[in-house]
Amino acid sequence: MPKLSSRVAGITPSGKDGWEVHFEAMTRKQAGEPIIMLSVGDHDFHTPEATVEACIRELRAGHHHYTQLPGIPRLREAMAEASSACTGVETSSSEILANPGGQAALFAATLAAADPGDHAIIISPYYATYPPTFRSAQVDVSVVDALAEDGFQPRAEAIEAAVKPNTRVILINTPNNPTGAVYSRETLEGIADICRKHDLWLISDEVYWTIAGDREHISPRSLPGMAERTLVVNSMSKSHGMTGWRVGWLTGPESAIETLVSLNLVSTYGLPDFLSRAAIDALENSHGVAKIAARYSSRRTVFLDAVRSMNGISVRGSEGGMYIMLDVSELETDDEAFAWGLLEKEQVAVMPGSSFGQSAAGHIRISLCQPDDLLREAAGRIARFAGTYADQKLERRA
Secondary structure, three states, X not given: OOOOOHHHHOOOOOOOOOOHHXXXXXXXXXXXXXXXXXXXXXXXXOOOHHHHHHXXXXXXXXXXXXXXXXXXHHHHHHHHHHHHHHHOOOOOHXXXXXXXXXXXXXXXXXXXXXXXXXXXXXXXXXXOOHHHHHHHOOOEEEEEEOOHHHOOOOOHHHHHHOOOOOEEEEEEEOOOOOOOOOOOXXXXXXXXXXXXXXXXXXXXXXXXXXXXXXXXXXXXXXXXXXXXXXXXXXXXXXXXXXXXXXXXXXXXXXXXXXXXXXXXXHOOOOOOHHHHHHHHHHHXXXXXXXXXXXXXXXXXXXXXXXXXXXXXXXXXXXXXXXEEEEEOOOOOOOHHHHHHHHHHHHOEEOEEHHHHOHHHOXXXXXXXOOOHHHHHHHHHHHHHHHHHHHHXXXXXXX
8 A cells, every 4th residue: 555644654653652551451450350540541430410411402402513613602602711710811712712622622732833844842741642742743842851859840941951943832731641740830930931032832731720739720821921822722521521522622812723723624624513512511500620620639638648658659749630640769760660560469550650751750650530449449559569679678688
């Protein structure tokens, strides 16, 4: 057959991608092993019933035809209101592009901000799709490490050192996946300074904005001179418990959004009508938002209380979002080996930190998408497994 394009073939290079532990755990779980899955960020509960009923109602009402490319007007208005709350900047519907999920919004932002051959900067630890999204756009990427000792808050001087003549965009994520770090105002002001100085776009992934824990979520869009150069990625997956519904949006300058409507023309051709109308109901009534945020706040407390006293393990970042990052480097510098051992010995699945960039090497990521009792049980198993390293040290000394 003819050769595939380099754009498509280069999205996911061959070889390991860091998710082998998770996929093995899923296989064993499906085969009946009692694996505790702490490796993936999908809710363990269903979408709020009110949203489900709204979807059924709209489907039965015959709302299953084509919709406007940027989203039906009332949906864009509801998303604009949510964006105003998220970013702290009054937002109009003309600044909103509805997309099938946050990933599609990220892809749209990437194509809007950079041409093939341009350069982008992403912060590590990063969400797993960031590098391949830029690769799909044939954009060169530099990774800047946010250090564990800084609570995974990126340093502005490190980011600026990575700027090149062809740099066009910086991508950040706060509250952060995988670390749970919530970027401070000082951190964001430093990044904003770089964007203004070098005339860069900033893509800000804020899909966890309602789950910021005890920290204040600050959007860089609210900082001086940043609304005109910030593209905010958002989604209903985490905030409204709608991971499988694939409803997200991009917020940006009106002229940019107007141009990006053409991308929807040749890609998504709009969102499904009945899903759009169910999303309107969920947004206008905030179905599940407060409850979901409170649930993850409680789970974070439960798990942190269970692990803080563990010998050889410390917590990094982990102020918000749906994840906790544990530093296991004192016990095992190879985080992938630790994750495999934990799966084999204790039937607990976690993600090796290095799956999200080298700045998270020596860490494991814990997903809080399990009930309190399972989180406590998993913490106990992690403590027991960590104890085997201490036993091995004693044996070597003997």
